Each structure stands twice: as structure tokens, then as C-alpha cells.
Amino acid sequence: MVVVPGFDFSEEDLIQSPYWFLDATHSVPPWTPMFGWFWVNFCRHGMQYGAETLNLPTSRGWDWRFNSGGGYLTVYGVSDPEVIRRRTEAFRVSIRPFLENYDDLWTGFKQEMLGRYEQLKAVDVERATNGELLQLLEATVDTTRRMWEIHMYMMYGVYSVYSLFEDLCQDLLGIDDTTPEFHALVSGYDNKVFQVDRRLWEFSRRAHGEGLSEVLDQADTQTIIRRLKESEVGRLWLTDFNNFLLEDGWRLQRMAEINMPSWVEDPTPALQIVRRFLSGDDTFQLDVKRQELIQDRQETLNTLITRIPPDEREWFNLLLTAAQHAGSFSEEHNHYLDLYTHAMIRRTVLAIGKRLVAAGTIDDSEDVFFLIPEDIRRTMWVPEAHRLQRLIDERRSQWKEWQQQPNPPLLGSLGIDQAIKELVVTKDPIALKVVVGSMPQVKTDVQADLYGTCGSPGLAEGTARIILDESQLGDIQPGDILVAPTTSPSWTSVFAFLKGVVVDRGASLSHAAVVGREYGIPVVMNVFDGTQKIRSGQRIRIDGTHGHVFILPDE
Amino acid sequence: MVLMVMSLFFQMSKRAIGMMFTSTAFICWFEDCIGERSADVGNKLSGLGRMLNDGVPVPPGFAVTRQAYEYFLENTGVGKQIKKVVELSTLSGDTRTLAESIREQILVTPLPSEIELAIARAYEELAQKTGRTSPEVAVRSSATAEDMPDASFAGLQDTFLAVVGVHQVLANVQRCWASLFTERAVNYRLNMGYSFNEVSISVGIQLMVAADTAGVLFTINPTTGNPFEMVIEANWGLGESVVQGLVTPDQYLVHKKSLDLVREEIGTKHVQVVQGMNGGTTIKEVLPDYQTVPCLSSSELKLLGDHGRSLETKYGIPLDIEWALSELRTDRDPCLHFLQVRPITTHYMGSWHKDPQRDPTDHIIDLLLSKRFSI
Structure with a gap:
């Protein structure tokens, strides 16, 4: 059955490339058809756009296919020496802004995207005609296309530079991301995700000062809202809070899926963070921590710089600064690009879903996630003439089957080692960083229960808490060690209450690693099956520096 | 190569002619081996001077300065002899023979009495300071090179340990001077492009630590x-x-x-x-x-x-x-x-080194291409 026309995986794709890797970070559990359509069409477009715009000398970007809800990727390398030579010359020009003008570059893109989001949000989806909704869909598609262009162009540039800095540290300074000092060099930076947390903390302070603590200290969102509306200060607080959400609450619970609500639709996660902050003290922990990190970073640099001869320091500092952008870029791009755009997709298609329900085309507005834009395009002008429910039911039952049977990590004729070799020769900066670079090493002399890589250094021992999605974040007790498939920006604030973090997938620039470093707690990345091997309530010991996780015997 | 050695040596002789020496210039106690006298004693000994002044426990001692060495060359005729040797060796092009005969010249020529006296007095003073009659000392070479603060001459000049008595001290000072002309040292300097007139030598006399x-x-x-x-x-x-x-x-x-x-x-x-x-x-x-x-x-x-x-x-x-x-x-x-x-001068940048003429951004792009894309 067709899910993403033109991009559903078939045997013929093996002619194009003998290896296709599963993107387990984003497409486990499997995607709905609507989200898969957006991702495979435009993440693919963005990667090829990024590789071409930057003229990466040896990679022409990734291709993507959709297979049983999984995203599968391959990389196109360049082998013709003449083509490499031409691209190399062009690359010299196109990479410059990442070294000389990063802030303007990124600020410009952020503004462009925020402008696009404002235009999308300006459409009153309740009152729009069907034609206008269809137009909104096309505008959303176009915004997604542009988002991925910016996303991958930026990511290729930022990762290239960051990886070069990693090489330098390893080659000349003998430090890498298993060394606390390496992390110290790239930590202590503010970013939009932390600023959002800070806003929530400010709302908690204000609630405290205005006597609203007791009102907010409830589990049920509807009760909180009803009680807030009972007083003048409560109403004002709620108005400001809603305005804040309309500005910064466009984030979904899953990083790469649209079938869960945003904060704007359901403010529960945001209110729970405020509630959590109420029990804390008068200082925003990250502010204090950041001062320490900044000082630590400076001391580390003072030691490091003695190893660089004075006449080499100018370019060294230039490269260091460029590499230091990588952490905050990793966090900010989630906020401004993926999460925001995905929330826009959700808003648009849900509005269409409601209209289709009204027309009797589908039964439930959320059924729209089992359609693809082509289905909407052909029915939206005269929805009442169509009935899509059988298609939806088929796709939904397929989707449920996908959930039962995990996708294979690799499709094609090659073994995993050979496939990785094929990928390495492309020298694709993102592939090297996220697909190859983060394979954990099993060390028999250590006898750990799980092996991962270093996200943030340090040691911790505590109670494991398995959290599979944002709705379970409320289960976390202070001092727990979070164990999750992966984490996303809306989880950031719980880090303040954790002793450590273990995630199944991710590398040193993933969310959990960046945030863990800022909070100064150990994080073990890429253990693959942590959420399966560890049970909530077990005591575990983690060594973030070396990527080891030990499950301790019951006392 | 020998032609180069010769021309460099001529330059040094011309420079040395203009120098004035006093006997106090021949000796510099470690604690004084700082500031403007650093250049007279070389990095190795000025390092000790600096440590002493910073309160670091360093065994006491003194430097026989480069002026002593240069005075020796100038006033015993060894400088001129060396020049001749260099000229002769030009014909054969043999650095080993060249180095050997220069060492021989330095070792057999008696020290000028001014130098002998200055060193003997200082050794006696060290004996008094440390309350020993004939203290055991380490005699260490310290090459000096003007305008080359990071030039590493490590291991190229000799150190003599547990030297006892003024005669042995004097003999070993000369051995240190001669070690400036081991075949290895000569070749090293030629390879690194250091001119001979830029290189001189000082000798440290330091109380031995058992x-x-x-x-x-x-x-x-x-x-x-x-x-x-x-x-x-x-x-x-x-x-x-x-x-x-x-x-x-x-x-x-x-x-x-x-x-x-x-x-x-x-x-x-x-x-x-x-x-x-x-x-x-x-x-x-x-x-x-x-x-x-x-x-x-x-x-x-x-x-x-x-x-x-x-x-x-x-x-x-x-x-x-x-x-x-x-x-x-x-x-x-x-x-x-x-x-x-x-x-530690081995903090070389290897393939990361930037040509001084190259723009910093271009250099990083060169590195991106070579390191990340193997171009």
C-alpha cells in the first residue's frame, strides 16, 4: 500500500544504494503516514539541498525511504575526482559564514522561520474556507520544505566545524568527549530552550509572590485553570501565561511525530514544570550553574591555550568559537526548526481533520494523521463527496502492525560493517557524527550491564526511572536517574531534579547530552536498550565519562 | 654544508672582537641568573634562577657565563684555530673531522688565568655556603641562542655528575664547551638552520643531590x-x-x-x-x-x-x-x-600548523578539507 508516494521502500531502491539504515533516533516507534510523508519528502530534500548549497566535496546528501513506519537513509558520495575538485573550490567560499559570521547567519534564519510561523498562525483555522485551509496546507508544506533546507544547511556547516575541533582536540591535546575537560570547553552557554525554562521559573516566582502557589499545586489542569479564573491576579497570570504559550509553546511531546498535543493545545506539561519550580528555591538553578560552568570553561581554556603556540592562537580561537556554537545550535534548532514546524503541521492538519469530520469524510479529526497531503488535495474542495474512512482504517491497522514488529536496523544486501564502510567513504559530516561516531564499545573487563558513550561526564548512583514520553515526566522523584529512549527540549526542566540520565539513542550533541552538561550531571548516551533492560525503581550506577551503566543488586 | 659553517663562524668572530670582558662577568650565581643576565646563561640556567627566586627548592650553584666561553675563544687563539680548521675542512666536506678537531682544540688549550681564578673562587664560595670542603657538583651545559627563546638544545650538550674538586670542575667546564661541537650538535644546528654566531654556551655548576x-x-x-x-x-x-x-x-x-x-x-x-x-x-x-x-x-x-x-x-x-x-x-x-x-618544545602543531602568511579562516578551511574530507 502506498504511504509516501515515490518514497516507499522497494527492492529497486537497492540498485540505487545497497544499504539503507533505519533512523532509530526519530522513527522508533514507527511514524504515522502523515508525519512520515512530511519527513521523508522534506528532510530528504533538505539534506540534499544542504549538501549542494555547501558544496560538500565528497557527499551529495542523504536519500530517504519509508518502510513500515521507519525512516531509512542512505548517503550519496562523490567519486569523480574532477567533480570533487570543483566542489572543493566552491566549498571554500560557502563554508566561510560558519567561521566568520555565524551569529548573523543563524539569527537571519531564525527570523525568517519566525516570520513564516506568524503567517501560518495568522490564519484563523476555525473560520477559514476549505480553499483557504488547502492554501494553509500548501503554505505549511512550503514552510516545512524551507525549514529542512535551513536545518540541514546549518547542520552540515556546524557539524563539519565541530568535528574538526574534535579532531584537533584528540590529535594535539589528547582530549575527546570522554574527557571532562572537553565538555568544559563547550558548556556554559545559554540558549532558547533554557530561556523558555527560565520563563516558566519566573511564572512560578510570580505565582508564589501573588499567593497563587496553592492554586497551581494541583495535578489537574482544568482545576488549575478554573481556580485561576476565580481571582483578578489569577486571571492576569493566566492571560500572561497563555500569551507566553502562544509565543513559545509550539513544541510537541515527541520530537519527530505530530500525533501528540502541543503546549498550546494542552498546557499540562508547562503547568507541571511551573508546579515543580514552586517547590524549589528563590534562584534559578541554571543561572548559578552557568556561572560555575563559565568559570570552569575559562580555567580549562587557560590551561589548554598553553599548548597552542602564540602564533597559532588566532585561528585556534576562531575554530573554538565556531565549535562552541554547536551545542546551543543543537538545542535552538530543535526549538525554532523541528518542534515549531511540526507543531504548525499538527495545527494545520488537525484543522483540516475537523473540517473533514464535519463533512463526514472521516470519523475523527485525529484520523487525519493516517492521510497524506495528496489525499487532502484531492478531496478538500468538495469533502462531502468523499469518504476516506476505509483508507484510514487500513492504514491505521497497518500502523498498529508496525508497532508490533520492530523495523530491521539495515535494509539491503550488505552486512552492517560493510554498510558503515560505504557510509564512511562519503565523509558526510552528519552521517559520521550521528550514524558512525557514536557506537558504544563493549569492555569485558568493566562488566557493565550497558555500554554507551559519554554525553556528559561524571558518576552517579540512584533510582532508575523509565520515562517513555512526556506525559510520564510527573513520575520523576528528585534524585532519580532518568532512563529514556531519547529526550527532547520540553523535558529540559526536569534535569534540575535528576542525578543522571541514560538514553537509548543519541550522541554528544543530542539534547540529553547538551542539557546534562549544563546541569553538570552525568549522561550516558546510545546504550540502545536501556529502557528494556532497566526497570523503574532499580538502583543503578552510571559512569558518564566512560559510558557505563551498572544495575545494582537489590538491597 | 662546510662552506656554510665557515661563513657563519666568520660572522661570530667579527662580533666577538668588539666585546669587553670583566672577570665578574664570567660568573653568575643561580639566583642572579634572571632578567638581563638570562641571555648570558641560557634557558636552562635562567630557568633555575627563576625557580630560586620563586622560592622553589633548587640546589645552589653558579653559572660560568657565555662571556667566559667567548673570552676563552678570543684570548687563547682557539677562535682563530677553529677558523682555520673550518677552512681546511671545506676541502674534504667532512663534518665529523671538523667537529673532532674543534673539540680537541678546546680541550687541550689551557684556560686563561682570569677564568680559572673566577671559577675557583666561586667553587670555594659554594663550599663555604654549603659547609663542605670539596662539594660534589653537577656540571651542566646550557646552550644560549639569541632571539630563540624556544630553541630546544635538549640533550645536545653534556652533563657531568658528581664532579669533585676545583681541577675536575675546570676540566669539565672545558668538556662542556667542547660538547657544543659534537658531530651530532653541529649537524643538528645546521639542520635547524641556527647560525654559529647565534649559538654560544654557558656552564652550570650545581651542588649534587644524593x-x-x-x-x-x-x-x-x-x-x-x-x-x-x-x-x-x-x-x-x-x-x-x-x-x-x-x-x-x-x-x-x-x-x-x-x-x-x-x-x-x-x-x-x-x-x-x-x-x-x-x-x-x-x-x-x-x-x-x-x-x-x-x-x-x-x-x-x-x-x-x-x-x-x-x-x-x-x-x-x-x-x-x-x-x-x-x-x-x-x-x-x-x-x-x-x-x-x-x-616542552614538542608542542608542535604537525599538520595543523598554519603558515604565517595564510589567513586564519582559510587555514581552518584547508584543515576542514584535509582532515574532514581527506582532500
Whole structure:
């Protein structure tokens, strides 16, 4: 059955490339058809756009296919020496802004995207005609296309530079991301995700000062809202809070899926963070921590710089600064690009879903996630003439089957080692960083229960808490060690209450690693099956520096 | 190559003619080997001067300055003799013969009495200061090179240990001077492009420490370049066994910030170098029970690490430090001495080096292409 026309995986794709890797970070559990359509069409477009715009000398970007809800990727390398030579010359020009003008570059893109989001949000989806909704869909598609262009162009540039800095540290300074000092060099930076947390903390302070603590200290969102509306200060607080959400609450619970609500639709996660902050003290922990990190970073640099001869320091500092952008870029791009755009997709298609329900085309507005834009395009002008429910039911039952049977990590004729070799020769900066670079090493002399890589250094021992999605974040007790498939920006604030973090997938620039470093707690990345091997309530010991996780015997 | 040696030598002679010497210029006590006198004694000895002034425990001693060496060349005719040798060697093109005959000239020519007297007086003063009649000293070369603060002459000039009595001291000063012209040193300087008129030599006379345990401390990890770790290598006896690689020494990896021991590899220390009965040093077997036990305690490691760290902070560059714990050490007083300190000049940038003419951004792009895309 067709899910993403033109991009559903078939045997013929093996002619194009003998290896296709599963993107387990984003497409486990499997995607709905609507989200898969957006991702495979435009993440693919963005990667090829990024590789071409930057003229990466040896990679022409990734291709993507959709297979049983999984995203599968391959990389196109360049082998013709003449083509490499031409691209190399062009690359010299196109990479410059990442070294000389990063802030303007990124600020410009952020503004462009925020402008696009404002235009999308300006459409009153309740009152729009069907034609206008269809137009909104096309505008959303176009915004997604542009988002991925910016996303991958930026990511290729930022990762290239960051990886070069990693090489330098390893080659000349003998430090890498298993060394606390390496992390110290790239930590202590503010970013939009932390600023959002800070806003929530400010709302908690204000609630405290205005006597609203007791009102907010409830589990049920509807009760909180009803009680807030009972007083003048409560109403004002709620108005400001809603305005804040309309500005910064466009984030979904899953990083790469649209079938869960945003904060704007359901403010529960945001209110729970405020509630959590109420029990804390008068200082925003990250502010204090950041001062320490900044000082630590400076001391580390003072030691490091003695190893660089004075006449080499100018370019060294230039490269260091460029590499230091990588952490905050990793966090900010989630906020401004993926999460925001995905929330826009959700808003648009849900509005269409409601209209289709009204027309009797589908039964439930959320059924729209089992359609693809082509289905909407052909029915939206005269929805009442169509009935899509059988298609939806088929796709939904397929989707449920996908959930039962995990996708294979690799499709094609090659073994995993050979496939990785094929990928390495492309020298694709993102592939090297996220697909190859983060394979954990099993060390028999250590006898750990799980092996991962270093996200943030340090040691911790505590109670494991398995959290599979944002709705379970409320289960976390202070001092727990979070164990999750992966984490996303809306989880950031719980880090303040954790002793450590273990995630199944991710590398040193993933969310959990960046945030863990800022909070100064150990994080073990890429253990693959942590959420399966560890049970909530077990005591575990983690060594973030070396990527080891030990499950301790019951006392 | 010999043509080059000759022309360089001519330049030096012309420069030396204009110099004026006084006998106090020949001697410089370590504590005075700082500031403008640094250039007279070379990096190795000015390093000691600086340490002494910073309150670091350094065994006392004095430098026989480069002026003494240059006065010797000028006033004994050795300078002119050398010039002749260079001229003759031009015909054969043989650096080995050239180097040999220059060394011979330096060794057989009697010292001018002004120099002899100055050194003898200083040695006597050292004896008085340390309360010994004929103190045992180490006689160390310290090459000096103008305008080349980071030029490493490490290992190219000789050191003579446990030298006793003024006659032996004088003889070894001349041996140090001659060591400036070992074939290896001559070739090294030619290869590195140092002109002979830029290179001179000073000699340090330093009270020997009868070491129980000694070795080397690197304020960075010299293998990986990691500046957040220090490496301490140690053996029983004098540090020579470690410096010359006679044994696999104990190796301790210490975290610079916490001074925690990260890793230790205890060597098999079959032999040690000790002072001989009549001056000089001798190689002696280590008692079997001591061969595979650590020769430093954790508190000694912390003490060494602490000193190394603060020296590096003061100097602002990674250092290679020779240290010794004397036989007199007790739990309360470890009798720690620093014998020598020099910058680690191997922090070469290798393929990361930027050509001074190249724009910094272009250099990073060059690196991106070569390192990340193998172009």
C-alpha cells in the first residue's frame, strides 16, 4: 500500500544504494503516514539541498525511504575526482559564514522561520474556507520544505566545524568527549530552550509572590485553570501565561511525530514544570550553574591555550568559537526548526481533520494523521463527496502492525560493517557524527550491564526511572536517574531534579547530552536498550565519562 | 654544508672582537641568573634562577657565563684555530673531522688565568655556603641562542655528575664547551638552520643531590599532549637512569586539577645510577625487593604534582622538570629538589600548523578539507 508516494521502500531502491539504515533516533516507534510523508519528502530534500548549497566535496546528501513506519537513509558520495575538485573550490567560499559570521547567519534564519510561523498562525483555522485551509496546507508544506533546507544547511556547516575541533582536540591535546575537560570547553552557554525554562521559573516566582502557589499545586489542569479564573491576579497570570504559550509553546511531546498535543493545545506539561519550580528555591538553578560552568570553561581554556603556540592562537580561537556554537545550535534548532514546524503541521492538519469530520469524510479529526497531503488535495474542495474512512482504517491497522514488529536496523544486501564502510567513504559530516561516531564499545573487563558513550561526564548512583514520553515526566522523584529512549527540549526542566540520565539513542550533541552538561550531571548516551533492560525503581550506577551503566543488586 | 659553517663562524668572530670582558662577568650565581643576565646563561640556567627566586627548592650553584666561553675563544687563539680548521675542512666536506678537531682544540688549550681564578673562587664560595670542603657538583651545559627563546638544545650538550674538586670542575667546564661541537650538535644546528654566531654556551655548576629517588615530571601528558594530566617518571637513585632510559621507570599519570592518581604503571627497575666512590657515577643493581615496588608514595606524588602545576602556571608553558628526593628524606621533610626545568618544545602543531602568511579562516578551511574530507 502506498504511504509516501515515490518514497516507499522497494527492492529497486537497492540498485540505487545497497544499504539503507533505519533512523532509530526519530522513527522508533514507527511514524504515522502523515508525519512520515512530511519527513521523508522534506528532510530528504533538505539534506540534499544542504549538501549542494555547501558544496560538500565528497557527499551529495542523504536519500530517504519509508518502510513500515521507519525512516531509512542512505548517503550519496562523490567519486569523480574532477567533480570533487570543483566542489572543493566552491566549498571554500560557502563554508566561510560558519567561521566568520555565524551569529548573523543563524539569527537571519531564525527570523525568517519566525516570520513564516506568524503567517501560518495568522490564519484563523476555525473560520477559514476549505480553499483557504488547502492554501494553509500548501503554505505549511512550503514552510516545512524551507525549514529542512535551513536545518540541514546549518547542520552540515556546524557539524563539519565541530568535528574538526574534535579532531584537533584528540590529535594535539589528547582530549575527546570522554574527557571532562572537553565538555568544559563547550558548556556554559545559554540558549532558547533554557530561556523558555527560565520563563516558566519566573511564572512560578510570580505565582508564589501573588499567593497563587496553592492554586497551581494541583495535578489537574482544568482545576488549575478554573481556580485561576476565580481571582483578578489569577486571571492576569493566566492571560500572561497563555500569551507566553502562544509565543513559545509550539513544541510537541515527541520530537519527530505530530500525533501528540502541543503546549498550546494542552498546557499540562508547562503547568507541571511551573508546579515543580514552586517547590524549589528563590534562584534559578541554571543561572548559578552557568556561572560555575563559565568559570570552569575559562580555567580549562587557560590551561589548554598553553599548548597552542602564540602564533597559532588566532585561528585556534576562531575554530573554538565556531565549535562552541554547536551545542546551543543543537538545542535552538530543535526549538525554532523541528518542534515549531511540526507543531504548525499538527495545527494545520488537525484543522483540516475537523473540517473533514464535519463533512463526514472521516470519523475523527485525529484520523487525519493516517492521510497524506495528496489525499487532502484531492478531496478538500468538495469533502462531502468523499469518504476516506476505509483508507484510514487500513492504514491505521497497518500502523498498529508496525508497532508490533520492530523495523530491521539495515535494509539491503550488505552486512552492517560493510554498510558503515560505504557510509564512511562519503565523509558526510552528519552521517559520521550521528550514524558512525557514536557506537558504544563493549569492555569485558568493566562488566557493565550497558555500554554507551559519554554525553556528559561524571558518576552517579540512584533510582532508575523509565520515562517513555512526556506525559510520564510527573513520575520523576528528585534524585532519580532518568532512563529514556531519547529526550527532547520540553523535558529540559526536569534535569534540575535528576542525578543522571541514560538514553537509548543519541550522541554528544543530542539534547540529553547538551542539557546534562549544563546541569553538570552525568549522561550516558546510545546504550540502545536501556529502557528494556532497566526497570523503574532499580538502583543503578552510571559512569558518564566512560559510558557505563551498572544495575545494582537489590538491597 | 662546510662552506656554510665557515661563513657563519666568520660572522661570530667579527662580533666577538668588539666585546669587553670583566672577570665578574664570567660568573653568575643561580639566583642572579634572571632578567638581563638570562641571555648570558641560557634557558636552562635562567630557568633555575627563576625557580630560586620563586622560592622553589633548587640546589645552589653558579653559572660560568657565555662571556667566559667567548673570552676563552678570543684570548687563547682557539677562535682563530677553529677558523682555520673550518677552512681546511671545506676541502674534504667532512663534518665529523671538523667537529673532532674543534673539540680537541678546546680541550687541550689551557684556560686563561682570569677564568680559572673566577671559577675557583666561586667553587670555594659554594663550599663555604654549603659547609663542605670539596662539594660534589653537577656540571651542566646550557646552550644560549639569541632571539630563540624556544630553541630546544635538549640533550645536545653534556652533563657531568658528581664532579669533585676545583681541577675536575675546570676540566669539565672545558668538556662542556667542547660538547657544543659534537658531530651530532653541529649537524643538528645546521639542520635547524641556527647560525654559529647565534649559538654560544654557558656552564652550570650545581651542588649534587644524593638522590634516593629521582626522575622527570612532565606538566602535560607528553604522549597524548593532554594538558590536564601530568606524567611523573621515577626510579631509585639519580635521575640519570630515567633520563637516559636505562630502565623502565615507574610511570604515574596524575590529574592536574585534582592531583588524583589516574593510572600507575610500576616499572621493573633492575638498575639505578648512584654516585661513585671517587666522584662520577656508576650503575648499580637494585635490590630484588625494590625492583617492582613503587618508588613514590601518594603524598610524594601529590607534592611533586603540586610543585609542577604551580611552576607551569608561573611560566605559562608546559614544562619538563627534573627532580630528586634526597637520601635525607623523612616523612615530614621529603627533601624535594628541582634540578632542571625546561619548556616542552614538542608542542608542535604537525599538520595543523598554519603558515604565517595564510589567513586564519582559510587555514581552518584547508584543515576542514584535509582532515574532514581527506582532500
